[in-house]
Amino acid sequence: MPAAPGRNAIEVRSVSKLFGTGEAQVAALDNVSVAIRENEFFTLLGPSGCGKTTLLRLIAGFDYPTEGEILLYGQDIAPLPPFKRPVNTVFQSYALFPHMTVGQNIGFGLEMLGKPKAEVEARVSAMLKLVRMEALKDRRTSQISGGQQQRVALARALAPQPKVLLLDEPLSALDYKLRKEMQIELKRLQNETGITFIFVTHDQEEALTMSDRIAVMSSGRILQVGSPWDIYDRPAERFVADFIGDSNFLPAAVGAIENGIARVKLLSGAEISATVAEGYQPKAEATVAIRPEHTTAVRTGGQLPGSVENVVYLGTDTHIHIKLDSGGNFTVRQQNMRSQSCGFEVGERVGIQIAANAAQVLKD
Numbered sequence: 001m002p003a004a005p006g007r008n009a010i011e012v013r014s015v016s017k018l019f020g021t022g023e024a025q026v027a028a029l030d031n032v033s034v035a036i037r038e039n040e041f042f043t044l045l046g047p048s049g050c051g052k053t054t055l056l057r058l059i060a061g062f063d064y065p066t067e068g069e070i071l072l073y074g075q076d077i078a079p080l081p082p083f084k085r086p087v088n089t090v091f092q093s094y095a096l097f098p099h100m101t102v103g104q105n106i107g108f109g110l111e112m113l114g115k116p117k118a119e120v121e122a123r124v125s126a127m128l129k130l131v132r133m134e135a136l137k138d139r140r141t142s143q144i145s146g147g148q149q150q151r152v153a154l155a156r157a158l159a160p161q162p163k164v165l166l167l168d169e170p171l172s173a174l175d176y177k178l179r180k181e182m183q184i185e186l187k188r189l190q191n192e193t194g195i196t197f198i199f200v201t202h203d204q205e206e207a208l209t210m211s212d213r214i215a216v217m218s219s220g221r222i223l224q225v226g227s228p229w230d231i232y233d234r235p236a237e238r239f240v241a242d243f244i245g246d247s248n249f250l251p252a253a254v255g256a257i258e259n260g261i262a263r264v265k266l267l268s269g270a271e272i273s274a275t276v277a278e279g280y281q282p283k284a285e286a287t288v289a290i291r292p293e294h295t296t297a298v299r300t301g302g303q304l305p306g307s308v309e310n311v312v313y314l315g316t317d318t319h320i321h322i323k324l325d326s327g328g329n330f331t332v333r334q335q336n337m338r339s340q341s342c343g344f345e346v347g348e349r350v351g352i353q354i355a356a357n358a359a360q361v362l363k364d
């Protein structure tokens with residue numbers, strides 16, 4: 001997290017973007033507002049088609065909002081064409097020039113801006129150092145690996161020292177191990193340069209690993225903005241709780257709420273304490289979300305009785321799928337201990353113990 005919340009680098013105000021007309025009209029963005037702070041690693045996370053790329057393209061200036069405005073450090077950027085915005089983009093496809101060397105690719109944008117030769121060379125050297133590619137300066141980009149190409153694309157985008165760097169699924173073409181490495185690398189680059197990164201992904205793990213804050217999007221809307229912890233541990237809506245990690249959902253009656261903690265009665269008759277989502281409006285019936293790892297299966301006691309339907313061993317942990325006596329299914333995730341199985345058999349009677357305040361009352 002940045003030491004203190006900084007100024008807003010980008011402010012998106014009530015932006016809508018419509019494509020097509022009549023019956024075929026699509027609201028790619030539907031009244032979206034969000035403020036992204038200076039020096040922040042900010043991620044737009046959501047499933048395919050939710051509007052992430054559209055929002056990035058509007059910030060870059062490749063397209064214009066149907067309604068609303070986008071401010072950069074308080075200034076409306078609508079009149080600025082893309083090349084005049086202090087914003088640069090790294091695309092999924094890298095878009096490098098294969099016949100040029102690594103160094104030439106990195107310096108290309110600066111040369112186009114008419115920078116003096118000595119300045120271009122100094123920036124190229126600094127960028128090569130930043131992405132740890134000094135040794136490959138004179139190699140053509142057609143002769144380097146995918147991970148190395150990704151570093152060159154990043155160096156090229158960072159070379160003109162943009163205020164904001166937009167990254168559209170830049171790691172999706174890399175294999176798993178390289179992607180993990182590049183996640184750490186990207187975070188380091190963002191830290192060292194202090195540039196605001198706006199990163200687009202549909203991969204929740206990637207978002208949780210790298211971001212200072214995440215905006216979860218669905219069907220052209222931003223549903224929740226918060227730190228990875230907020231989004232994972234305090235999901236406001238069912239979509240967020242379901243899209244990020246695994247959740248159990250249970251119907252519940254919500255009693256008294258004090259300091260953001262509610263007394264909640266489950267269908268089993270058990271009463272538990274639960275945190276309440278921001279924006280929750282009191283109603284008779286609500287849904288609570290409970291993460292499988294915040295629960296344990298026990299032989300006696302527990303708040304939810306049921307019977308074991310399936311036990312899935314996953315190396316680091318075991319998932320115990322339970323049919324609840326009160327209806328519905330529930331998954332418990334337990335960490336595995338050395339030389340000890342979870343000990344439950346299919347068909348066995350079991351109780352589910354829910355950790356204090358592990359449940360979250362959702363607002364929808």
Ligand SMILES: Nc1ncnc2c1ncn2[C@@H]1O[C@H](COP(=O)(O)OP(=O)(O)OP(=O)(O)O)[C@@H](O)[C@H]1O
Pocket residue numbers: 019020026027028046047048049050051052053054055202
């Ligand atoms: N130029 C266009 N013309 C018509 N519809 C479009 C256009 N661009 C995007 N859309 C539609 O707008 C919606 C949002 O698209 P967008 O590309 O922003 O989603 P996304 O979240 O980035 O998806 P993905 O992860 O698949 O790239 C989709 O329904 C898409 O089909």
